[in-house]
Amino acid sequence: xxxxxxxxxxxxxxxxxxxxxxxxxxxxxxxxxxxxxxxxxxxxxxxxxxxxxxxxxxxxxxxxxxxxxxxxxxxxxxxxxxxxxxxxxxxxxxxxxxxxxxxxxxxxxxxxxxxxxxxxxxxxxxxxxxxxxxxxxxxxxxxxxxxxxxxxxxxxxxxxxxxxxxxxxxxxxxxxxxxxxxxxxxxxxxx
Amino acid sequence: xxxxxxxxxxxxxxxxxxxxxxxxxxxxxxxxxxxxxxxxxxxxxxxxxxxxxxxxxxxxxxxxxxxxxxxxxxxxxxxxxxxxxxxxxxxxxxxxxxxxxxxxxxxxxxxxxxxxxxxxxxxxxxxxxxxxxxxxxxxxxxxxxxxxxxxxxxxxxxxxxxxxxxxxxxxxxxxx
Numbered sequence: 001x002x003x004x005x006x007x008x009x010x011x012x013x014x015x016x017x018x019x020x021x022x023x024x025x026x027x028x029x030x031x032x033x034x035x036x037x038x039x040x041x042x043x044x045x046x047x048x049x050x051x052x053x054x055x056x057x058x059x060x061x062x063x064x065x066x067x068x069x070x071x072x073x074x075x076x077x078x079x080x081x082x083x084x085x086x087x088x089x090x091x092x093x094x095x096x097x098x099x100x101x102x103x104x105x106x107x108x109x110x111x112x113x114x115x116x117x118x119x120x121x122x123x124x125x126x127x128x129x130x131x132x133x134x135x136x137x138x139x140x141x142x143x144x145x146x147x148x149x150x151x152x153x154x155x156x157x158x159x160x161x162x163x164x165x166x167x168x169x170x171x172x173x174x175x176x177x178x179x180x181x182x183x184x185x186x187x188x189x190x191x
Numbered sequence: 192x193x194x195x196x197x198x199x200x201x202x203x204x205x206x207x208x209x210x211x212x213x214x215x216x217x218x219x220x221x222x223x224x225x226x227x228x229x230x231x232x233x234x235x236x237x238x239x240x241x242x243x244x245x246x247x248x249x250x251x252x253x254x255x256x257x258x259x260x261x262x263x264x265x266x267x268x269x270x271x272x273x274x275x276x277x278x279x280x281x282x283x284x285x286x287x288x289x290x291x292x293x294x295x296x297x298x299x300x301x302x303x304x305x306x307x308x309x310x311x312x313x314x315x316x317x318x319x320x321x322x323x324x325x326x327x328x329x330x331x332x333x334x335x336x337x338x339x340x341x342x343x344x345x346x347x348x349x350x351x352x353x354x355x356x357x358x359x360x361x362x363x364x365x366x367x
Contacts, residue, residue, distance in 0.1 A: 007196045063219065069207055074204075178285040
């Protein structure tokens with residue numbers, strides 16, 4: 001999910017805010033800002049006094065800020081719940097005077113995974129196109145057999161399947177993320 | 192961490208939406224009907240007017256907020272175990288998964304005659320192998336350490352990880 005970075009950034013921001021608010025409260029409470037402040041009531045401070053004197057324009061501004069915050073948070077929640085990082089169908093580059101060529105993302109994925117699964121030593125393969133449909137990234141996740149020549153298999157995937165995908169998309173610089181894992185369940189059962 | 196962050200992020204976004212809407216509703220209600228709409232904030236105001244900073248609940252509340260913030264911050268900044276270990280490749284952004292690296296090294300060490308069992312821990316910069324021998328002569332820990340270390344090293348080299356993690360192999364004799 002591509003909101004992961006946003007999630008982390010927002011949670012860090014929230015944590016810093018909690019620490020700042022808590023520290024300010026604790027420091028005031030324990031007399032870090034002097035005895036007078038320590039013994040005062042919670043709203044007897046310059047900020048509260050300022051808000052009390054300028055409530056006429058400050059509260060509408062606060063409501064506007066609340067609206068902005070709610071809209072941004074709603075957008076964040078929508079991304080969290082409903083969005084996907086998968087690219088749709090790919091419009092191939094080139095001369096469009098005689099029409100456009102669209103490559104179905106699913107068709108490309110099927111072709112790549114079928115090719116990789118056919119290599120001896122490959123246990124399973126999955127792939128997906130992510131990002132913008134005009135400049136997608138290809139993600140391949142492959143599980144290899146423990147007994148396979150891992151290095152040779154990786155090179156075969158890179159020089160054959162990945163090359164074919166780049167050729168199909170007419171993009172020799174297509175970014176490809178290749179995740180390899182090893183299946184040792186069979187070996188574990190035998191040992 | 193990502194799996195924990197997602198529900199936390201959803202909760203935080205819902206809380207922000209709720210707070211934002213409440214502010215709008217309360218400000219509007221105060222302007223239009225001069226009365227609270229959903230929250231009796233006058234009570235909160237009165238409570239804050241008569242509560243001093245030295246009150247125990249204020250101190251405990253502040254400390255709890257700091258502790259929660261520190262826990263959340265440390266959890267977010269902590270670098271967990273790597274999900275993928277990059278491979279030296281010019282063609283793709285290739286990597287072995289952490290589980291894959293552990294499985295292949297464990298397989299290599301388990302293939303050594305006399306090794307009964309092994310566990311592999313993969314961290315960002317270091318891979319630790321703990322192997323146990325069958326426990327009978329001549330399969331003692333001392334005699335098999337070199338073979339186990341060589342097998343693990345050879346398999347690690349074939350993976351061509353970049354940067355290559357260091358390898359530590361510990362072999363113990365099984366106790367009967």
